[in-house]
Amino acid sequence: MRIERNFSKFNNMPIEHTRSFGKLIIKEAFTAMKKTSLSSYCNHALFALLALLFATCVFCFGCNSGSDSQQTPAPASATPAPTEAPTATPVPEPVRKLTSFDTSLLPELHPFGQSGALACQNDYENKKTTFTTVDIVSDSVIKSVTIGGNWSVSDEIFPDDTFAAFNVDENEWILFDADLNQKKRFEVETIYGQFSHDLTEYYFLKDYVLCSMNIETGKVSPVEAAFNLRFNSLVDIHPTEDKLFLDAFLSPDTMICGTTLLDLDSNSFSMISSDSFIPHFTEDSDVYFFKYNTDAGGYDVTYSADGSFVFADASLLPGGETELYPVPYSDCIVTSGDSPALFRLGSALECCDLTQYGIEHELLTQCFIPNIGGIIAVSYVESQFEFNLISPSVLDYSVIDGTEPAESMLTVNEYIAEDYWSAVNGSSLPEDLQGVRSRADEISEKYGVRILLSSQCLPACTFAEYPTTTTDQMNLADEAASINAALDSLEEALSLYPEGFFPQFRSEFGDGGIRIMLVGGFESNFNMIGYSVQSSLWHNIYVDIFSEGLVGTYCHEIWHATEDHITSINPGEFDVVQWSELNPDGFQYIFDPAESILNEGDYTYFGPTKPKDCYFIDGYAKTNEREDRARIMEYAMTGFFGSELSEYPHLYAKLRYMSDKIRQYFDTTGWNTPRWEDALGE
Structure with a gap:
């Protein structure tokens, strides 16, 4: 059969159709060849080659015909343009000295x-x-x-x-x-904060609550994050996303913290751990965590690499006097000392001795430059600062064996928040204590304090300075009656203070303040009946409810809380030198309660001293400045002095000093004459 090959019909075809038709034939030819088995490949080869040749002619003809073409054919005499060889990316030097920085200042x-x-x-x-x-x-x-x-x-x-x-x-x-x-x-209220990456918000801690300030308006609001945790510090922020590492309190009674990771866009946590780490982000969104290993005298490190976590214990990294310095936002760590090394955290832990590249002085500061993958490291050499650009990708490393696969660090322990707030508010009590619990709640609400009873005191007592027995541990015949009697004395003591006095111990967000623990006793060598301690937001007061003179004991410990509140605002108050001017010349406090209570002699109210020579209430007041002041306030609040304190000029001067501090740091609006000023005759 004879087939006529007529190409004339393509001459008037629009150029886009001509190209499409040619492409179609090329496509069909290659499809036929791909579908052909090896045994029949030769039978189709000639057809495929003819089809390809024909399609190529059609495609080229279409591209060069028609007045609408945007392509200009090259002149017949034009010589082909030379083809440039691709430029290879230069390999960086392992270490290059930089000379443009000012070398006179770090x-x-x-x-x-x-x-x-x-x-x-x-x-x-x-x-x-x-x-x-x-x-x-x-x-x-x-x-x-x-x-x-x-x-x-x-x-x-x-x-x-x-x-x-x-x-x-x-x-x-x-x-x-x-x-x-x-x-x-x-x-800002504090410079210890972090910005959102779009620079609209500034995140910082206020009274241990995470807050944000709008940069334009200055409006400050608490961040409504899940679990309502309280934080001690902001640690690190992701290099490109609004994700923040924070140290969160594990208990209201200590400064012990765990590590958390908060996504500020969703206000949700991707990590809440009871362990405390020093965390860091890398450029590639990996994370690594340092934890001090006391046994090894160095740091364990757990890090993410290639989608999984790796653990390297402290024995694999320098310890002792050698410090480790993470290079921010990189996967590198450098060491201190005059023989610095660089560790790279990857699927393998690698180490490079930088002295082989001429860096033989301690690295004082480092900066990772993401776009070039280099680290600028600064040393002090021959009376000036030296700047070197280190390229980690081309250094000579040795692999450190001994790393192990690790579980993901990014897990959420929801019980941490639950345990925190249970310790703050107290756990549930048995039915026979519900009556005194209700009464304690009424007193708490009326005066602005928090009262814990029985087993509710256990979490705080776990961290107490002195071994403490709670009333539920004493096998009392009627625990509720004993607690109720203690509440009588507590309510009497609280009623002696001006209205609105106790709420001023709380934070702006209503957290914290005075928390009173009604317990059964302490182990000490000086017959202690109460003590107080400041911990984060709370001032905890522990009182032995079976001791005598409970009203005075409450007032004594409330003064300690008052003094701590004032010094939290201004640490310089109650200056030791100023206070010493109110004491006898050359007097030194004893600083041992067991010894001071035996020293009732000179200068004491209860000793043989004449009023004009009286500086202290009793021997216990000679323990230290704080106990001296608390003893005076205890007796002033219980009305012991009546109106005769003016006859004791030195005690009068001390109480006057204390009263002035309260007036200076508390809002006294609406106060009548406070109880302690009655003793001053005012």
Whole structure:
């Protein structure tokens, strides 16, 4: 059969159709070849080749015909353009010295731009700070600006090359743009906070509650996160996402914390652990956790790599006097000392001895530059600072054997929050104590304190300074009656204080304040009947309910809480030197309660001393300044002095001093003459 090959019909076909038709034939030809078995491949080869040749002609013909074509054919005489060989990416040097930085001052370093770094250098003597941007690739200064005051730069990385600097003395932040111009300058309650990555919110802790401040309006609000935890510190923030590591309190009675990871977008936790770690993020969103190993005298590290976790115990890393310094947002750790090493955390734990590259002095500060994958490390060499760019990807490492697979660290222990609030509010009590529990609640509500009874005191007593027995451990014939009698004395004591006095011990969010533990006794060598201790938000008062003079004991311990509240506002109050001026010349406190109670002699109210020579209530008041003041307030509140205290000028001066401090630091609006000022005759 003869077949006529007529190509003329393609001449007038629109160019896009011509191309499509040619592509279709090419596609069909390759499809036929792919579907052909090896045994019949030869039978179809000629057809496939002819089809490919025909399609190529059609495709090329269509591309070069028609007046609408946007392609201009090359002239027949044109010579083909030379083909350039692809440029290979240069391999970085393992260590390269940088010469553009000011070598006279130790800097804080921060990534900047695509291949740059920002140096923040303080001249403390002249109270000024210089910010300099340097291009690392060309090793040249981009720009430098000097401002007044001593400023530091935050580790946080923002998407538009904004960076944030803070002044600790002024609680002030400045946001700079890429040209080192000041975008915004504002004050905050504390500079120990973190910004959201879009720079709309500033996160910080206030009274152990995580809060956010809107940068534009200045409005402060608590972050409504799951579990309602209380925090001791902000630790680290993710380099690109609003995820924050925080230390959370495990108990209201200690400063012991666990590690948490909070997603600020969803206000949910991806980690709540009862263990306390030093956590860090890496550029690739991996995490690693340090934990001090007391037995080994060094740090264990658990880290994520390639989707799983790896554990390296302290024996694999330097310990003792050698410190480990994580390089922020990288997977590298450097060591202290004049023989520094760099550890890289990956599927294998690797170590590089940096002395082989000429780095033979301690690394004082380091900064990871993400876009070039390098670390700027600063040492002090021959009376000036030396800057080196380390490229971890091309260093010579040795692999450290002994790492082990580990379970994911990113787990949530929901019981931590439950245990915390159970310790704050008290666990449930048996039916026979429900009556006294209800009465304690009424007293608590009326005066603004919190009262715990029986087994509810156990969590706090676990961490008590002195071994403490709770009433449920005493096999009492009628525990409820004993507690009820103690509540009588407590209510009498609380009624002696001005209205609104106790709520002022609470935080702005209603947390904390005075918490009174009604217990059965203590183990001590000086017949102790009560004591108090400040822990985070709470001032815990422990009282032996079977001791005599309970009203005075409550007032004694409430003074300790009052003094602690004042010094929490201003630690400089109750200055030792000022107070010593109210004591006899050359007097020294004994600082041993067991010994001081035997020293009733000179200068005491209950001793043979004449009123004008009386400085202390009794021997116990000679223990220390705090017990001296608490003893005076105890007797003033119980009306012991009546109106005769003016006859004891030195005791009068001490109470006057204490009263003035209360007036200075408490809101006295609506107060009548407080009970303690009755003793002053006012």
